[in-house]
Amino acid sequence: MSQVLADTLPQAPVAVLSGPSFAADIAVDRPAGVTLACADPVLGARLEQAIGSARFRVYLSDDVIGAQLGGVLKNVLAIACGIAAGKKLGNSMRAMLVARGLAETVDLGLAIGARLETFLGLSGIGDIDLSCNSPQSRNMSLGIALGEGRSLADVLGERITVQEGVHSASAVAALADRLGVEMPIAQRIDRILNHGADPDREFESLMALPFGVERAVVPWLRRGTNLA
Numbered sequence: 001m002s003q004v005l006a007d008t009l010p011q012a013p014v015a016v017l018s019g020p021s022f023a024a025d026i027a028v029d030r031p032a033g034v035t036l037a038c039a040d041p042v043l044g045a046r047l048e049q050a051i052g053s054a055r056f057r058v059y060l061s062d063d064v065i066g067a068q069l070g071g072v073l074k075n076v077l078a079i080a081c082g083i084a085a086g087k088k089l090g091n092s093m094r095a096m097l098v099a100r101g102l103a104e105t106v107d108l109g110l111a112i113g114a115r116l117e118t119f120l121g122l123s124g125i126g127d128i129d130l131s132c133n134s135p136q137s138r139n140m141s142l143g144i145a146l147g148e149g150r151s152l153a154d155v156l157g158e159r160i161t162v163q164e165g166v167h168s169a170s171a172v173a174a175l176a177d178r179l180g181v182e183m184p185i186a187q188r189i190d191r192i193l194n195h196g197a198d199p200d201r202e203f204e205s206l207m208a209l210p211f212g213v214e215r216a217v218v219p220w221l222r223r224g225t226n227l228a
Helices: 002-008 023-027 041-051 064-086 091-111 122-131 138-147 152-157 164-179 184-194 199-207 217-222
Strands: 015-018 032-038 056-061
Touching: 002 064, 015 041, 015 064, 015 122, 032 041, 032 064, 032 122, 041 056, 064 091, 064 122, 064 138, 064 164, 064 184, 064 199, 091 122, 091 164, 091 184, 138 152, 138 164, 164 184, 184 199
Parallel strands: 032 056
Antiparallel strands: 015 032
């Protein structure tokens, strides 16, 4: 969206607020921490002081692209984890989806100019952890309903809230395809949500993928990623 804003309102500075923060928690002043991404450090510092408090901690970043991408991918992954929960596949499956989903997020992020450390922070793994662990998440609750056998049309038809992951999944899959980034979880969720694919078959095909070597942070560091 920052690119859309740059095209339509080039004179307007952009800042992105992203991170693990359920609106219901913030509304009753429960503590939370978020990332504020802004390319202008002076504006970022002003915004940080304006909205931050002892109950709402704000951490500055200049990785505007990464902060946005984390907020998009966590919705897709939350639906995946919800489907797994609805099908009673267990917490081990959810943990695998979170870890491998983070790897997919990093791969796509690096391909479009984001930085690794952003995905290790609040707008990355922090937001993924919250959205993929609680039925309070709109996207996870949607996934649970799908996993229990309900149709997407029926679930969306009775809700007044927005399940962003439904729309984000198709955009993510298209971007990954254009850039040649492998995202097996996100691509399968897109097929389930937007192409009528059967969730059982898609999850079975995910588990049937060829075994591979798990990459850690070290290979990315060797390519010159700066964690400082």
